[in-house]
Amino acid sequence: MRVLIDEDTAIQLAEILRLLLRGHQVDHVPQIGWKGKKDKYVLKDAPNAGYHALITGDRRQLNDPAECKAIKRSGLHHVTYSHRRQGTQGLALALGAVIAAMPMIMAELETTEGQRLVRIVGLDPHRRFEIQDPARQPPPYWPR
Numbered sequence: 001m002r003v004l005i006d007e008d009t010a011i012q013l014a015e016i017l018r019l020l021l022r023g024h025q026v027d028h029v030p031q032i033g034w035k036g037k038k039d040k041y042v043l044k045d046a047p048n049a050g051y052h053a054l055i056t057g058d059r060r061q062l063n064d065p066a067e068c069k070a071i072k073r074s075g076l077h078h079v080t081y082s083h084r085r086q087g088t089q090g091l092a093l094a095l096g097a098v099i100a101a102m103p104m105i106m107a108e109l110e111t112t113e114g115q116r117l118v119r120i121v122g123l124d125p126h127r128r129f130e131i132q133d134p135a136r137q138p139p140p141y142w143p144r
Contacts, residue, residue: 001024001025001052001053001106001109001110002024002025002026002027002050002051002052002053003017003021003024003025003026003027003051003052003053003054003055003106004027004028004029004032004042004046004051004053004054004055005017005026005027005028005029005054005055005056006029006039006042006054006055006056006057006058007028007029007030007034007035007036008056008057008058009028009055009056009057009095009098010091010095011028011030011031012095013028013055013095013098013099014026014027014028014031016099017098017099017102020099020102020103021102021103021106024106027051029042032049039056039058039061039067039070040066040067040070042054043067043070043071043073043074043076044070044073044074046074046076047074047075047076051076052076052077052109053076053077053078053079053109054074054076054077054078054079055079055080055081055098055102056078056079056080057080057081057082057083057094058080059080059081059082059119061078061080062078062080062117071117072115075115076115077109077115077116077117077118078115078116078117078118079102079105079118079120080117080118080119080120081094081097081098081119081120081122082094082122083122084122084125085125089125093122093123093125094122096123097120097121097122097123098120100123101120101121105118105120
């Protein structure tokens with residue numbers, strides 16, 4: 001499959017997904033010369049350029065009737081994600097969710113007939129790690 005990442009998404013995601021999605025082509029809108037192209041034209045031109053899926057952080061597209069029509073007409077799998085937090089922390093959580101989900105999403109999309117709309121659920125910012133003070137609560141493996 002060929003995957004196109006919208007320009008509203010960090011370009012660094014493309015390189016990571018290229019590593020994770022072996023056997024698939026992953027491109028970023030500016031890398032193929034479409035920087036600044038309006039979404040309705042990206043949606044129209046991407047299938048003609050051989051793309052099968054679009055990853056975008058612009059979930060507002062689904063609230064806009066004209067853009068929804070363009071998504072439907074494109075036939076592209078439409079993969080969205082969102083930022084629940086602002087700033088670099090929000091960006092890290094959102095991109096982490098995309099990175100974690102895309103291999104499973106691609107496996108699903110490879111076995112489907114027709115278009116799919118995919119919403120990536122963000123990572124829980126409160127349950128991503130545990131910190132332990134080994135001086136106060138040493139784990140069983142900690143040297144005494």
